[in-house]
Amino acid sequence: xxxxxxxxxxxxxxxxxxxxxxxxxxxxxxxxxxxxxxxxxxxxxxxxxxxxxxxxxxxxxxxxxxxxxxxxxxxxxxxxxxxxxxxxxxxxxxxxxxxxxxxxxxxxxxxxxxxxxxxxxxxxxxxxxxxxxxxxxxxxxxxxxxxxxxxxxxxxxxxxxxxxxxx
Amino acid sequence: xxxxxxxxxxxxxxxxxxxxxxxxxxxxxxxxxxxxxxxxxxxxxxxxxxxxxxxxxxxxxxxxxxxxxxxxxxxxxxxxxxxxxxxxxxxxxxxxxxxxxxxxxxxxxxxxxxxxxxxxxxxxxxxxxxxxxxxxxxxxxxxxxxxxxxxxxxxxx
Numbered sequence: 179x180x181x182x183x184x185x186x187x188x189x190x191x192x193x194x195x196x197x198x199x200x201x202x203x204x205x206x207x208x209x210x211x212x213x214x215x216x217x218x219x220x221x222x223x224x225x226x227x228x229x230x231x232x233x234x235x236x237x238x239x240x241x242x243x244x245x246x247x248x249x250x251x252x253x254x255x256x257x258x259x260x261x262x263x264x265x266x267x268x269x270x271x272x273x274x275x276x277x278x279x280x281x282x283x284x285x286x287x288x289x290x291x292x293x294x295x296x297x298x299x300x301x302x303x304x305x306x307x308x309x310x311x312x313x314x315x316x317x318x319x320x321x322x323x324x325x326x327x328x329x330x331x332x333x334x335x336x337x338x339x340x341x342x343x344x345x
Numbered sequence: 346x347x348x349x350x351x352x353x354x355x356x357x358x359x360x361x362x363x364x365x366x367x368x369x370x371x372x373x374x375x376x377x378x379x380x381x382x383x384x385x386x387x388x389x390x391x392x393x394x395x396x397x398x399x400x401x402x403x404x405x406x407x408x409x410x411x412x413x414x415x416x417x418x419x420x421x422x423x424x425x426x427x428x429x430x431x432x433x434x435x436x437x438x439x440x441x442x443x444x445x446x447x448x449x450x451x452x453x454x455x456x457x458x459x460x461x462x463x464x465x466x467x468x469x470x471x472x473x474x475x476x477x478x479x480x481x482x483x484x485x486x487x488x489x490x491x492x493x494x495x496x497x498x499x500x501x502x
Contacts, residue, residue, distance in 0.1 A: 209494040212379065212493055217387070218383075220386040235391065245401060
């Protein structure tokens with residue numbers, strides 16, 4: 179079974195067809211996606227800026243992370259669900275779209291950056307929890323996260339202009 | 346009628362034509378617009394949830410508002426500037442669109458509510474207890490959410 183057949187089968191799913199056929203479905207899903215990514219970026223921005231060394235509304239970096247990350251994760255889940263729905267509605271076109279492919283790479287890199295942060299600088303957060311500026315490892319993580327999520331949003335907007343729409 | 350002829354005049358200006366001819370201008374300005382919306386949403390979310398008493402209740406409301414309100418104003422300036430560029434590039438898509446005017450009315454409403462109920466909190470002392478703010482907080486968050494939906498629907502109407 180080739181990738182093309184799989185993508186075509188996804189395209190032929192009833193849910194994909196109903197998203198294509200209902201005129202309001204795609205704009206609604208896309209609006210939810212925009213809401214979700216602004217919540218992801220808006221909350222992660224506050225945390226990343228704190229990791230870079232810009233004060234947040236509270237001094238403790240660890241408490242800030244634990245306070246805001248649940249909102250980031252819920253919003254990220256909403257972004258994934260709405261993103262998957264847009265993808266299935268036109269799977270072959272998205273899979274062939276360069277900006278879409280690069281966006282997935284950028285999201286993966288943001289995930290790797292986060293995993294590295296949590297397994298290194300965050301392990302020792304008790305040592306620098308209230309330090310401003312925080313240690314270099316924290317500043318690098320925060321800066322990379324800001325850069326990668328900015329790239330994700332820009333690439334996402336570019337998909338809307340480069341996608342070969344089939345319906 | 347006036348808006349329509351203004352839109353047609355704007356569409357024919359060299360700057361409008363240039364924005365449309367350079368293919369990356371509109372997506373780039375829209376990307377900046379979305380990033381600025383994220384700044385408003387992030388700042389509004391933390392401030393309003395604090396004022397609703399749902400997060401960071403150990404921090405004084407005044408401190409939280411002082412930290413995030415300036416960012417809402419800065420982001421709104423970026424949104425006004427990038428939004429103006431998008432109108433110049435595609436006047437008919439925006440000026441002739443009811444959803445666009447609904448969005449503008451809601452942004453104005455959110456701005457007025459924020460000025461009336463949030464700006465006074467900048468002067469609040471650490472010991473001051475917040476006025477019952479929950480309904481306004483949830484209303485403001487709801488208005489921002491509807492603004493985002495309107496923004497995306499402009500492209501489809």
